[in-house]
């Protein structure tokens with residue numbers, strides 16, 4: 001198996017008034033990537049940030065891997081903006097697009113990696129057809145829209161089913177991940193761990209990042 005732990009703090013839980021410094025801090029403490037949550041107030045009942053913030057982060061953090069999670073109703077519309085802004089990965093929701101395969105092609109053509117996400121209520125069968133072509137599959141472990149929610153162990157069978165079929169796939173989990181829930185997610189087969197509140201609110205952020213990584217890498 002070639003997968004390894006990727007620890008991706010979600011900047012939704014960072015200090016937006018001091019964003020570049022807070023984001024740099026978690027990278028300096030060992031985070032692999034930065035997870036950037038984009039919400040349009042339509043696909044989810046909340047708004048967050050858009051491509052201009054990604055552009056600013058790119059300026060301040062030229063080498064950071066910016067993993068953008070688009071919780072938007074029209075994901076095709078924003079591909080070029082995010083590519084121009086310096087995004088490295090563009091994950092869209094399978095529920096939001098009629099032709100995910102074509103959208104993956106468009107994201108790749110724009111020079112980004114492509115991810116496909118599913119909400120907790122969407123069957124894993126909806127994303128399995130794209131697991132070979134996409135660079136990652138995101139299994140949401142909370143209803144998208146807000147940080148700080150409780151991890152849903154009930155979606156772990158979806159992670160298990162994916163890992164069984166795709167031993168080398170990057171399987172991302174997002175929502176409620178921390179030192180209390182990582183064992184469940186890693187045992188199911190998740191290796192790309194989004195962690196917002198558990199990292200940014202920690203008194204020892206480094207210990208949380210290292211703790212998450214240790215539990216995931218112990219599985220491989």
Ligand SMILES: O=C(CO)[C@H](O)[C@H](O)COP(=O)(O)O
Pocket residue numbers: 010012013035037069071142143144145146147148149174175176177194195196197198
């Ligand atoms: O996509 C998201 C919410 O829709 C966030 O990435 C997620 O909630 C991370 O925050 P936390 O770790 O605090 O749950």
Ligand SMILES: [Fe+2]
Pocket residue numbers: 010035036037069174194
């Ligand atoms: Fe997210």
